[in-house]
Amino acid sequence: MNEKLKRNNDYIMIDKLLHQIKDNDDDAFHQLYLLIKAPIYGYSLSILKNHDDALDNVQDVFINIYQKINNYDSKEKPMNWIFTITRNLAITKLRKMKPTVDFNSQIITSKDNNENTIWLKNLLQQLSSDEQTIIILHLLWGFKHREIAKMLDSNLSTILSKYHRSIKKIKQMEVQYE
Amino acid sequence: MNKKERKEKLIQLFDEQVPDQFNQILSKCQKVKKERKIIMTEKRKKFNWKLSFTFASCILLLIIGGGLFYNYNLNNKIDSIIDIDVNPSIELQINKKDKIVKYVALNDDAKNILQDMDLKNVDIDLALNAIIGSMVTKGYLDDLSNSILISVDNDDEVKAEQIRQRLANKIDSILNTGKIQGSVLSQTLSSNNNLNDAEKLAKKYNISLGKAQLIIDVLNSNSLLKEEDLVNLNINEINVLTQSKSNGLSTVEKKGDASTKAYISKEKAKEIALNDAKVTKYNKMEIEFDADNGIIIYDVEFETDTHEYDYEIDAVSGKIVNSNKEKHDEDDHNDYEDHDEDDDHTHHDTNSNNSNNTNTSSNFITSSKAKEIALNHAKVNNAQNIKVELDSEDREYSVEFKYNGKEYDYEIDAISGKIIEYDIEPIDHD
Numbered sequence: 001m002n003e004k005l006k007r008n009n010d011y012i013m014i015d016k017l018l019h020q021i022k023d024n025d026d027d028a029f030h031q032l033y034l035l036i037k038a039p040i041y042g043y044s045l046s047i048l049k050n051h052d053d054a055l056d057n058v059q060d061v062f063i064n065i066y067q068k069i070n071n072y073d074s075k076e077k078p079m080n081w082i083f084t085i086t087r088n089l090a091i092t093k094l095r096k097m098k099p100t101v102d103f104n105s106q107i108i109t110s111k112d113n114n115e116n117t118i119w120l121k122n123l124l125q126q127l128s129s130d131e132q133t134i135i136i137l138h139l140l141w142g143f144k145h146r147e148i149a150k151m152l153d154s155n156l157s158t159i160l161s162k163y164h165r166s167i168k169k170i171k172q173m174e175v176q177y178e
Numbered sequence: 179m180n181k182k183e184r185k186e187k188l189i190q191l192f193d194e195q196v197p198d199q200f201n202q203i204l205s206k207c208q209k210v211k212k213e214r215k216i217i218m219t220e221k222r223k224k225f226n227w228k229l230s231f232t233f234a235s236c237i238l239l240l241i242i243g244g245g246l247f248y249n250y251n252l253n254n255k256i257d258s259i260i261d262i263d264v265n266p267s268i269e270l271q272i273n274k275k276d277k278i279v280k281y282v283a284l285n286d287d288a289k290n291i292l293q294d295m296d297l298k299n300v301d302i303d304l305a306l307n308a309i310i311g312s313m314v315t316k317g318y319l320d321d322l323s324n325s326i327l328i329s330v331d332n333d334d335e336v337k338a339e340q341i342r343q344r345l346a347n348k349i350d351s352i353l354n355t356g357k358i359q360g361s362v363l364s365q366t367l368s369s370n371n372n373l374n375d376a377e378k379l380a381k382k383y384n385i386s387l388g389k390a391q392l393i394i395d396v397l398n399s400n401s402l403l404k405e406e407d408l409v410n411l412n413i414n415e416i417n418v419l420t421q422s423k424s425n426g427l428s429t430v431e432k433k434g435d436a437s438t439k440a441y442i443s444k445e446k447a448k449e450i451a452l453n454d455a456k457v458t459k460y461n462k463m464e465i466e467f468d469a470d471n472g473i474i475i476y477d478v479e480f481e482t483d484t485h486e487y488d489y490e491i492d493a494v495s496g497k498i499v500n501s502n503k504e505k506h507d508e509d510d511h512n513d514y515e516d517h518d519e520d521d522d523h524t525h526h527d528t529n530s531n532n533s534n535n536t537n538t539s540s541n542f543i544t545s546s547k548a549k550e551i552a553l554n555h556a557k558v559n560n561a562q563n564i565k566v567e568l569d570s571e572d573r574e575y576s577v578e579f580k581y582n583g584k585e586y587d588y589e590i591d592a593i594s595g596k597i598i599e600y601d602i603e604p605i606d607h608d
Contacts, residue, residue, distance in 0.1 A: 029200075029204065030204075034198070037196045038189050038192040038193035038196065039189075039192070041195055041196045042192040051195065055199075058199075059202070062207075063203060063206055066203075066207040066210075067207070071375065087404075088405060091406065109195070116191055116194055117195070120191045120192070120195070135188070139184070139188050140189055140192060146567060146576060150402070151402070155486060155504075156567060156569075157486070157504075158486075167184075170184065174184075
């Protein structure tokens with residue numbers, strides 16, 4: 001319940017930031033960047049499978065937000081608007097590099113070998129491509145399962161079962177690392 | 179770790195992967211802004227060139243004292259730009275007297291149409307006759323593919339709208355004379371503030387500005403479609419897609435329906451899917467046109483008591499492009515926080531309209547109770563299309579229904595029965 005409310009506040013906050021960006025407020029743009037670079041990176045990584053390309057995509061998404069800001073309309077949920085931009089850019093990139101990327105190929109994370117990066121890498125390796133996407137869309141982006149089902153052209157029960165399978169795997173990992 | 183902690187941990191993990199590159203991004207944004215300014219000044223320069231031409235001709239006018247050059251200038255000054263798209267894409271630039279000053283073939287099909295025409299100084303109506311006639315003769319427009327898009331760009335919005343109406347009617351009558359039941363899409367470009375996006379899209383895929391604007395309109399009303407799926411489609415294919423999706427087009431006027439004669443029927447698509455699945459009895463069936471990798475497909479979804487099926491069928495050949503079958507029973511694990519998940523603890527309540535007590539988790543209110551809470555709150559007692567879904571992970575019900583032209587969307591805590599969020603929106607009819 002609390003979490004829900006917080007998430008709704010996030011929506012309101014992001015909407016507010018987007019309007020400030022419309023008025024050329026670069027500080028608001030920076031705030032937005034810090035607030036949502038993680039979900040954008042996570043989703044880009046799940047599509048592009050590669051840290052460097054995902055980082056590139058994060059940059060492109062923000063440049064796009066900046067350029068298209070006048071098209072943003074509060075009637076649309078802000079994260080849905082940003083998600084559409086993120087997905088379109090990621091898919092365009094993927095098209096360009098298609099021969100080298102296979103849907104099921106393993107994710108290449110950054111070369112930092114700190115504990116957290118390794119944990120993340122192991123986590124992603126445990127999950128199938130779909131499972132990564134669902135976890136990222138639900139936990140990082142805050143999308144509801146039924147919204148994810150629509151986005152991925154699937155149905156709620158499939159998404160839920162994949163989600164639960166992933167959570168199970170994550171829980172197992174948590175036990176291992178404790 | 180509970181859900182909240184797990185969520186925060188994950189956000190932190192991903193966040194750490196992205197170094198703060200904001201300054202780099204901002205400077206790129208500002209660079210793009212500058213470049214755009216340069217493009218705009220160039221546009222203006224062009225305009226200035228015209229102005230100075232006028233100025234020069236004024237002096238000449240004074241010297242020669244004749245109206246000859248004034249006339250010349252008027253004849254060459256571009257007043258409107260008209261894009262015609264079928265699959266051939268042609269751009270016509272016309273002056274105030276509706277005569278063509280310049281015309282451009284935007285793709286190979288257009289070259290094929292224009293190759294033996296000289297349209298310079300030709301009246302726009304005559305030119306349209308010739309162009310459409312050639313499109314019919316060369317097989318770009320016929321009963322199977324009957325859609326044409328016309329886009330008018332004029333700085334004066336009112337004038338653009340007048341030209342749009344006049345030309346759309348003209349095209350319709352030309353097609354009628356040729357005994358083709360056309361579907362004429364028309365739009366003005368000048369009044370549109372999203373033109374920057376359209377310009378980018380047009381440049382990126384080398385398509386006309388008019389087609390780019392149409393695609394943006396389609397994407398805006400159907401968030402599930404992607405630009406790559408649309409850019410390679412011809413106008414009839416795009417038209418068929420928008421016809422099938424519930425949200426139509428917002429800025430495009432349409433006269434006549436897109437032809438689907440090139441495609442197998444919905445019934446045939448349904449039959450192909452059912453035969454392949456070896457299913458005779460099903461509960462729910464949804465069929466609509468969709469685009470996938472530049473081809474038009476039927477998306478056929480249905481459910482039996484035990485399974486859910488999803489088929490993608492090539493709408494021309496009837497070939498199954500993709501299919502998916504899933505069992506209901508594997509779904510909906512009851513992830514009641516840190517309990518062992520076990521298939522015996524499943525409850526099932528995905529898209530029941532009338533399910534009572536299908537929920538085995540005694541902690542949850544029933545779906546009919548959730549429905550009742552929502553309807554009571556909305557003070558509605560004869561709603562249509564009531565849909566109740568249980569999201570057991572979030573422990574909430576989503577209740578959606580329609581009433582009196584509005585769409586209601588409730589989220590209800592599955593344990594306390596409290597309304598978490600609700601949303602009432604008018605149903606889009608445009």
